[in-house]
Amino acid sequence: MSTHSPPIDDPLHADRTLVAAIARGKQGAFAQLVQQYQRLCWHIIDRLVRHPEDTRELCQEVFLRVHQCLHQYRGESALKSWIAQIAYSIAKRHLERKRIPLAEQLNTDSAEPTQTAPSNALDLATHINDQQMQKALYRAIDALAPLPRTVLMLYHIDELSITEIAAITSLAEGTIKSHLHRSRAQLRSILQGRLGESL
Amino acid sequence: MNRIEEQDALIHLALRQLKESEPPANFSAEVILHIEKRTSAFELKLARLLGVVFAVALFACLLEFGMPLWQLTQQMLGETVFAWSLIAIGCLGLSLGIERLSSRMAHLSS
Numbered sequence A: 001m002s003t004h005s006p007p008i009d010d011p012l013h014a015d016r017t018l019v020a021a022i023a024r025g026k027q028g029a030f031a032q033l034v035q036q037y038q039r040l041c042w043h044i045i046d047r048l049v050r051h052p053e054d055t056r057e058l059c060q061e062v063f064l065r066v067h068q069c070l071h072q073y074r075g076e077s078a079l080k081s082w083i084a085q086i087a088y089s090i091a092k093r094h095l096e097r098k099r100i101p102l103a104e105q106l107n108t109d110s111a112e113p114t115q116t117a118p119s120n121a122l123d124l125a126t127h128i129n130d131q132q133m134q135k136a137l138y139r140a141i142d143a144l145a146p147l148p149r150t151v152l153m154l155y156h157i158d159e160l161s162i163t164e165i166a167a168i169t170s171l172a173e174g175t176i177k178s179h180l181h182r183s184r185a186q187l188r189s190i191l192q193g194r195l196g197e198s199l
Numbered sequence B: 001m002n003r004i005e006e007q008d009a010l011i012h013l014a015l016r017q018l019k020e021s022e023p024p025a026n027f028s029a030e031v032i033l034h035i036e037k038r039t040s041a042f043e044l045k046l047a048r049l050l051g052v053v054f055a056v057a058l059f060a061c062l063l064e065f066g067m068p069l070w071q072l073t074q075q076m077l078g079e080t081v082f083a084w085s086l087i088a089i090g091c092l093g094l095s096l097g098i099e100r101l102s103s104r105m106a107h108l109s110s
Helices: A011-023 A029-049 A052-072 A079-097 A120-127 A131-143 A146-156 A162-169 A173-198 B003-016 B027-077 B079-109
Strands: none
Touching: A011 A029, A011 A052, A011 A079, A029 A052, A029 A079, A029 A146, A029 B027, A052 A079, A052 B027, A079 A162, A131 A146, A131 A173, A131 B003, A146 A162, A146 A173, A146 B003, A162 A173, A173 B003, B027 B079
């Protein structure tokens, strides 16, 4: 397979084309950008701030900032990552203003894998679709601090790579892996505790 | 796959099934409206401010140097050349004005 793929297949080419169209003042180009990235932006902010009205305002602020600073986008990284970085920094600043800690210091015990009986994985599998279990999962996710929650969901739901998440949050890849490990351990422990109660 | 990996795979599955809050259907329209309002309000304010500054400066200059400058230029050029110069300046101004207007119309229509 040739390494010289046509530029049209290059996602960065598509990003640069869209940005150039916006710079030329092409009608509907910026609306296209908003429609393309609004879900990701909304999810990042909502997972961090957990307040519908604040999410709406901050998400609008993100796209205003994108509109003002679009000339600074050089097309060297994906537009998705660039917009996600802006969304993350705006939500982070909002939390700092409200004095909400981004991440809590977890004690080392919670980072350890939960010791369970061999049958528990199967039990979890049979209960994972239960409404009760879903509710417990919601609560467990809400109980996480904003940063680990966002990292966990970006990785598992939006399927971003650890490198991409590190770029968005300006954290080291090791820190992202550590947050993922701890959050999953916490979820496992909470869900299995819940399972123990229901059995 | 060990036990922990198996459980992580199930957590992954459960997370994929979560229903998250989504942006409202009219969100992009809202953003565009917000940007248009903000941009047009800023441009309008700036244009008005510059217009006022220009008018005040022009008025002050005319008051201070208008008459002596007019008479001096008329004397230096002679009546006929002065009149033709005024006509040429007028034509140039009109031409520039029309060009600006047409480019603005083209920008708006695009």
